[in-house]
Amino acid sequence: MIRIKLRVLENLIWVILAALIIVNAVITPCFFTYRNLLNILYHSAVLGFLIIAESLCLITGNFDLSIESSVAFAPAIGVLMMMRWLPGFNPIVAIVLTLVVGGTIGLVNGILISRFEINPFLQTLSFLIILRGLTYKLIPMSIFNLPKAFIFLGSARVFFNIPVAVLVMLAGVLLLHLMLTRTVFGRYLIAIGGNERGSFISGINTKKVITLVFVISGVLAAFAGILAVGRQQSITNAMGEGLVFMAFAGAVMGGVSLNGGAGTALGMLGGVLVLGVIDNSLTMLGVDAFMVYATKGLLIFVAIILDNSKIKLRERILFNEELKKVSRRAEHSNLT
């Protein structure tokens, strides 16, 4: 019984998701169709990678606001390379270049935060603004007609009409799961989030690990940017605006603790899907766009409350169990 309770609590996000799907299947027209469900997944891919990026930072007890601007800035460099600066530039190399740009931004963030001990909020906030400004400057107007290879990941569909982006996202979640549970690096992330000083004293190279996390976060943001460019088959300077807050919300709903040290890949996927379902159903129900935005804000609020009460609830369940055990032991000793 206690195990079930704890399991439910740990996977609360999937319970919420199931409930949302059931309710929407009844009240929202055309919701529960293959096409629409696939659509939800497709539209979640970009946010999905941002949530993973943000979650990794959160797990170590840091965070990264700049991913929101990297989403636009990194692919902007790749696109401009192909379309303006060096016409005929290989699109595959442009994808690699985009990822390198994202990684470099992360590297700068990581070094300044881990080695020079600059507050991660201020550091990544300044990059959020700088990079967005540069993107406006570099891409004053949207650029269309991008090479097929560059937009393949974000736009192509394969068997059963499944978008490549969805498969890529699922693969990403799987890799993340393996990384967090079964690799040394993943374990170090969780250890550092749990107690950075303790990890440092124990002999973990905490500065290196934290720098690496920011690099990964930057690369994932750039990758999300490539998917976003592919989906709209063009690049715009406002791409990704406001998404970082959704990334926070999704991460926290997926069980990532803002105090660091906790988070699972499956939970993050759940967080992505819940946000996707809500977005989709509200739009399909014809709710006005501003109300959709406000509703999302409400969600973040709920997410924080959940994060808070979950820990307390868990402690209470464990405590009650302990009480039961003690009383059982007392009874037992009375009998014998």
Add this chain to the structure above:
Amino acid sequence: MVAEARTANVKQVVLRINGLTKIFPGTVAVDDISMEFRLGEIHGIIGKNGAGKTTLVSILSGVISPSEGEIIVDGQAFKRLSRIEAKKQGIDIVIQEPQVIPMSAVYESLFLPDLLLKRNRLIDWKEMRRQTASILSEVGLDVPIDARMGDLSISLQQLLAIIRSFYITDSPIVVLDESSASLSESDRKILFRIIRKKKQDKAIIYISHRTDEILSVCDLVTVLRDGKAVRTELVRNLDDNKISSLIIGNTKRVNFGVLRHYEEPRHSHDSQLLRVTDLNYVGKYSDISFTVSKGEIVGLAGLRGSGRTEIMKAISGIDPPHSGIIELQGKEVDFQEPNRAFANGVAYLPEEREKEGIIDILSVEKNLNLLILKKLRNRLGFIGKRQEERSSEKQIQKFEIVCVNSQQEVKYLSGGNKQKVVFGKIYSGDPILYLLDEPTKGIDISTKIVLLEMIRKELTKNAGIVLTSPGLDDLMKICDRIAILFEGRILEIVQRKDFDEKMFYLGIQGIVAQSTMPEKDE
């Protein structure tokens, strides 16, 4: 007992404790203590670490409640005091580590939290400045009243806390809990001047483990040992030697009765493992030189601030020294970070278990395996579940860690078991040098014995050990040699055959007693 010892008993008793007892799980910290405190008297309380000083102070100041006994303030009896009640009854305590608001100015912080107000309820800065200046000149302390608290030394912060207690709070009963420990020599003189000046209308309870201070400042002293008040005596009837005998108790029994953990060292001096030469750190320690051989345990005995922790942090790369040479197995090393030290077989067990030792939200298993994850990888490069279980089970059995199972989070374990997890963690890395910083701090007696035995028997098998401990007993039980540290310098390195607790006790206070000092080898 006290009353008989006194010649003319005219002073008024303001605070009396009666049969005070405090039981913690596994130990009796304070055992049926009764004392009286009078106006105009400085009453010293002295004892070793773990003698019950801190617990007694915590009860008086209302931080913890006694299991039995009563506290009588001005004839009114209390079963327990809350923190607020203690204050209301006029008991003021100056705690060991000063708590300051770094940005506040000296004159401001003296009056916090009760700032002086003008008639119109606005803060009267002018009056506060005036009073501060006059108080500081009265005690002879030369500090600008506008200085920020955060910019002052710990010593000055502590002294200002004392000044606030005597001049601003001005309670009839003042408890000074090892207040002098963090004071510099000149600030200490000011402290003594203040208490002598203000003692007429106060009962001062002066806690210290420095015998010289107690002897020069106090009127009478109560010696605590193992939670009991052993004796209350007028200071003029005591000297260094007498008082340390009282503190330590029956020397023979303590020193050599419990030595079953000790075996003849296995080490030979040609297998020299660690050589430290002339380590210096400005303001913390200087000219530190010693060696450790394989299989040997070298103890660092010293008070807080003597440099014992800092020396360990230097060797482990957490806080590298300003100058000096550290050689490991004959090769000079210069660890700038703990991960470098660990990679070279140097494991550090931190003094602050909760903050630096464990990762409390992770499971016992994950804590135990944290440093050997790379060895637990399977062919694919992933951490193997079975390898992980096997490794953690081994440590759980070895160190007799009591937990529900290996998946239990460490935060739910007792202090002793948390410490065992830290031990298991560094032990599994198979280091060649252990730096154990107060491994027995805050641990119940039975776990302590298990750990000491483990250190002596298991850890010395393949490694050398540097050890510190809150009490001298533990060091004397298992060390081969003990270095006496005082104010950042090694006064003497003593061989096991010359161990003498009284000499150590005086030595760590910088008092070198000629009669008990062993002759040097050369």
